Amino acid sequence: MYRSFFKRVFDFCIALFILICVSPFFIVLILFLAIANGGKPFFIQRRPGKNEKIFSIVKFKTMNDKKDAEGNLLPDKDRITKIGTFVRKTSLDEIPQLINVLIGDMSLIGPRPLIIEYLPIYNDIQKKRHDVRPGITGWAQVNGRNSISWTKKFEYDVWYVENCNFLLDAKILGLTFMKVIQKKDVNLSAEQTSEYFNGTN
Numbered sequence: 001m002y003r004s005f006f007k008r009v010f011d012f013c014i015a016l017f018i019l020i021c022v023s024p025f026f027i028v029l030i031l032f033l034a035i036a037n038g039g040k041p042f043f044i045q046r047r048p049g050k051n052e053k054i055f056s057i058v059k060f061k062t063m064n065d066k067k068d069a070e071g072n073l074l075p076d077k078d079r080i081t082k083i084g085t086f087v088r089k090t091s092l093d094e095i096p097q098l099i100n101v102l103i104g105d106m107s108l109i110g111p112r113p114l115i116i117e118y119l120p121i122y123n124d125i126q127k128k129r130h131d132v133r134p135g136i137t138g139w140a141q142v143n144g145r146n147s148i149s150w151t152k153k154f155e156y157d158v159w160y161v162e163n164c165n166f167l168l169d170a171k172i173l174g175l176t177f178m179k180v181i182q183k184k185d186v187n188l189s190a191e192q193t194s195e196y197f198n199g200t201n
Contacts, residue, residue, distance in 0.1 A: 002166050003132075010169070011108050015101035026095065029060065029087070036081040037061045042096060047113035050133045055105040057113055058096040062088050091180050097136045109169045110135025111157035114197070121199035129157040132164065139168075142175035150197045 019026070033041035043061040046054050062084030066074050073079065080088070087093045100106040106113070113134035122129075140148070140156035148156075160168070195201065 003164050006166070007107065007164075007169070008104070010166075011101050014108060015098040019098050019102070022095065029092065029095075032083050033060055033062075033081075033087070036083050037064050040065075043093075046116055047134070048116055048119055048130060049105050049113060050130060052119060052127075052130050054116065055100070055113075057106075058099055060087050060093040060096055062093055094136050101136065105133070107133040107135045109138060109160075109172050111138050111160065112141065118197050121197070123199075125158055126154045128161050129154065131161050137172060137176040139172060142172055142179060150195070150201050 030041045040061055043059045044056050045059075047057045049055045062081065063076060063079040064081055066079055068074055084093075097106060101108060110132050111129040111134055138157065139160040140153040143156055144152070
């Protein structure tokens with residue numbers, strides 16, 4: 001009952017409450033990011049959601065679009081803005097995903113939505129991560145996030161799908177809050193990018 005009904009009600013109510021509470025700060029952040037990123041405060045990308053249905057994830061844009069002489073984007077560490085660094089370190093870049101939660105594309109808790117390019121290389125077990133809505137945070141995120149291997153991340157994701165319940169979601173929310181306060185495992189630094197998943201790592 002929780003997974004099929006109450007989880008969605010819980011997601012909607014909490015996401016709406018948070019958005020209302022942070023709306024003044026949200027607007028100020030949009031203005032600063034728009035200035036820093038040439039009028040583009042948001043990063044929007046297509047990602048697979050529940051049952052591999054593609055949706056547009058929304059995050060705050062932390063890097064500008066500066067390119068080299070050949071027209072190629074500069075490395076991440078050369079494009080991240082000062083306010084972008086702050087937004088990442090405080091995990092504020094995730095706030096716009098509350099809109100995805102309200103729409104129903106995402107949940108507060110669930111496996112993180114990854115890029116579309118990974119879909120063909122998941123094995124049958126890893127594909128189970130798409131049996132539920134993707135989340136802003138999840139079991140893998142409170143158990144190491146970027147410091148663990150892809151194999152371990154997927155193990156955590158599938159375990160969550162198979163064991164989803166209210167108490168587990170409440171625990172993940174609490175642990176996420178603590179990690180954000182401690183600034184531990186909450187995001188990538190300006191010099192670091194996540195290793196690309198190739199199906200074996």
